[in-house]
Amino acid sequence: xxxxxxxxxxxxxxxxxxxxxxxxxxxxxxxxxxxxxxxxxxxxxxxxxxxxxxxxxxxxxxxxxxxxxxxxxxxxxxxxxxxxxxxxxxxxxxxxxxxxxxxxxxxxxxxxxxxxxxxxxxxxxxxxxxxxxxxxxxxxxxxxxxxxxxxxxxxxxxx
Numbered sequence: 001x002x003x004x005x006x007x008x009x010x011x012x013x014x015x016x017x018x019x020x021x022x023x024x025x026x027x028x029x030x031x032x033x034x035x036x037x038x039x040x041x042x043x044x045x046x047x048x049x050x051x052x053x054x055x056x057x058x059x060x061x062x063x064x065x066x067x068x069x070x071x072x073x074x075x076x077x078x079x080x081x082x083x084x085x086x087x088x089x090x091x092x093x094x095x096x097x098x099x100x101x102x103x104x105x106x107x108x109x110x111x112x113x114x115x116x117x118x119x120x121x122x123x124x125x126x127x128x129x130x131x132x133x134x135x136x137x138x139x140x141x142x143x144x145x146x147x148x149x150x151x152x153x154x155x156x157x158x159x
Contacts, residue, residue: 017086017099021059022050023067024082024142025075026153027107027124033150035130035143036107038071039121042090046123046133049073050100063103071122072114078104082152085138102142104153 025036025048037046049070054062060079067073081101089096110122125133128147131140146152 018096020098020100021063022100022102023063023105033127034124060103069115072111075108076106083142085136
């Protein structure tokens with residue numbers, strides 16, 4: 001795991017946040033927004049593809065790269081974040097408090113062969129259902145909002 005490009009995003013009181021990026025992978029299915037969730041490698045809980053910013057790439061492009069590596073997603077990424085969420089990333093020597101910028105990625109294709117295919121499961125869920133499956137409160141709120149107002153996804157400019 002290369003954290004060389006991870007920079008503190010913000011501080012709140014004495015808490016420093018390390019920046020990460022994520023892709024909220026979505027599609028329209030029978031007139032409803034569906035969100036792609038994947039399992040984390042360590043705990044198997046439902047998450048969205050996320051990782052560290054990458055040198056030479058915009059945050060949106062790095063989020064799209066994470067979606068490819070972790071979920072086999074190819075599509076069109078929005079260049080404005082939908083929001084962010086905070087979580088604790090547990091590393092062998094310490095825990096990092098991460099602030100994760102979430103970029104919308106409209107899925108055009110799902111590949112069966114991708115870098116982490118043998119390490120994760122993936123599943124489509126209605127946005128409101130996905131909100132009930134993720135652990136992070138801010139991510140849950142973002143997905144619930146998308147479930148109520150799906151037009152938010154389509155109004156984001158693409159990279």
